[in-house]
Amino acid sequence: MGGTETVSSAKRILAMLQCRADGDDERFYTIALQVAAAEARQGHRRVAEGIREAVDKARTHSGRGQTVAVPFAAPRGDLADLIELRSPSHRLADVVLSDKPRKQIEGLVREQERRDWLREHGKTPSRRVLLVGPPGSGKTMTAEALAGVLKLPLFVIRLEGLITRYLGETAAKLRLVFDESAKRRGVYLFDEFDAVGGHRGATNDVAEMRRVLNSFLQFMEEPNATDSVVAGATNYPDLLDRALLRRFDLVLRFSMPTDEQVRTIIKSYLRPMRYPRLAWKGIIEAGAGLSQSELARATEKAVKTAILDERNTIRTRDVVGALEERREMREAFIGAKGSR
Ligand SMILES: Nc1ncnc2c1ncn2[C@@H]1O[C@H](COP(=O)(O)OP(=O)(O)OP(=O)(O)O)[C@@H](O)[C@H]1O
Ligand SMILES: [Mg+2]
Numbered sequence: 001m002g003g004t005e006t007v008s009s010a011k012r013i014l015a016m017l018q019c020r021a022d023g024d025d026e027r028f029y030t031i032a033l034q035v036a037a038a039e040a041r042q043g044h045r046r047v048a049e050g051i052r053e054a055v056d057k058a059r060t061h062s063g064r065g066q067t068v069a070v071p072f073a074a075p076r077g078d079l080a081d082l083i084e085l086r087s088p089s090h091r092l093a094d095v096v097l098s099d100k101p102r103k104q105i106e107g108l109v110r111e112q113e114r115r116d117w118l119r120e121h122g123k124t125p126s127r128r129v130l131l132v133g134p135p136g137s138g139k140t141m142t143a144e145a146l147a148g149v150l151k152l153p154l155f156v157i158r159l160e161g162l163i164t165r166y167l168g169e170t171a172a173k174l175r176l177v178f179d180e181s182a183k184r185r186g187v188y189l190f191d192e193f194d195a196v197g198g199h200r201g202a203t204n205d206v207a208e209m210r211r212v213l214n215s216f217l218q219f220m221e222e223p224n225a226t227d228s229v230v231a232g233a234t235n236y237p238d239l240l241d242r243a244l245l246r247r248f249d250l251v252l253r254f255s256m257p258t259d260e261q262v263r264t265i266i267k268s269y270l271r272p273m274r275y276p277r278l279a280w281k282g283i284i285e286a287g288a289g290l291s292q293s294e295l296a297r298a299t300e301k302a303v304k305t306a307i308l309d310e311r312n313t314i315r316t317r318d319v320v321g322a323l324e325e326r327r328e329m330r331e332a333f334i335g336a337k338g339s340r
Contacts, residue, residue: 088148133254136293
């Protein structure tokens with residue numbers, strides 16, 4: 001950003017007072033961090049660190065880093081048809097993940113939370129993330145949780161639907177979404193991302209798909225003043241255009257759950273039931289091959305049954321039965337998308 005040195009402290013104080021009057025906390029902290037950076041450049045490291053710590057603390061106090069239930073204004077006008085506002089209802093801690101994607105997300109959160117600090121040092125925070133993995137492995141849930149930790153609204157754009165609905169003018173509609181992301185900070189989740197790139201036939205209009213791809217390529221390169229997070233989710237990374245793939249800052253890979261994850265997911269969805277002695281070996285066997293989402297739904301089913309039976313304890317056969325039922329459902333819908 002540059003040029004901040006020349007801003008006098010009186011001007012900064014004025015701007016901070018203005019933020020106070022407007023209730024714009026984020027901007028208030030941003031300016032405070034600019035002051036810290038200016039101090040740091042003059043060699044006043046202790047002062048700079050002090051300011052930065054005070055800002056971090058103030059942010060935590062205002063509920064930052066906690067979660068959810070933040071009311072956000074839904075998109076209006078033309079945008080209302082393109083973007084769906086979701087309120088985050090999952091915490092990052094609830095998403096059962098392998099170490100690698102978890103670390104990657106934590107890294108992203110850290111860069112986003114300290115983005116002003118990075119920018120003051122001439123660095124751009126990561127914000128473009130591709131979520132790759134089978135149906136029901138937690139891609140949408142992760143985007144939601146990410147929005148939750150960052151205290152940002154989650155906007156979901158379903159590309160396949162958008163392309164079929166706005167045949168011929170998809171690129172123009174996308175432009176509206178892109179512009180919004182530069183104006184309003186949020187997590188923008190482009191679902192069914194493989195629809196971009198033209199390998200798959202949402203439409204036979206090759207020229208249209210070319211335009212869509214090109215507008216995405218351009219959008220991904222544009223600097224984004226609001227540091228909105230752009231997430232793409234896909235089950236089919238192979239269908240993605242290579243040039244598009246290269247524009248992401250990070251790729252998170254989701255996969256079918258490991259035995260340990262099967263256990264963790266089932267345990268977490270068993271709450272608030274008691275489960276004193278479950279035969280985990282049999283349960284894990286019954287859960288093998290099911291997605292995270294299917295495991296979650298099956299476990300919920302077992303819990304509901306117990307509640308209706310007015311029991312507060314879950315037995316192995318409740319869980320195994322529900323898992324087997326899920327497996328039968330999956331087999332009945334083989335090949336069907338979104339086998340949740
Ligand atoms: N990794 C996970 N940990 C815990 N629960 C999960 C996980 N993945 C999925 N779930 C459960 O399944 C539900 C559906 O998952 P989600 O919508 O995130 O899957 P997805 O990967 O986006 O699937 P799709 O490709 O079909 O869009 C979640 O809301 C959650 O209840
Ligand atoms: Mg999804």
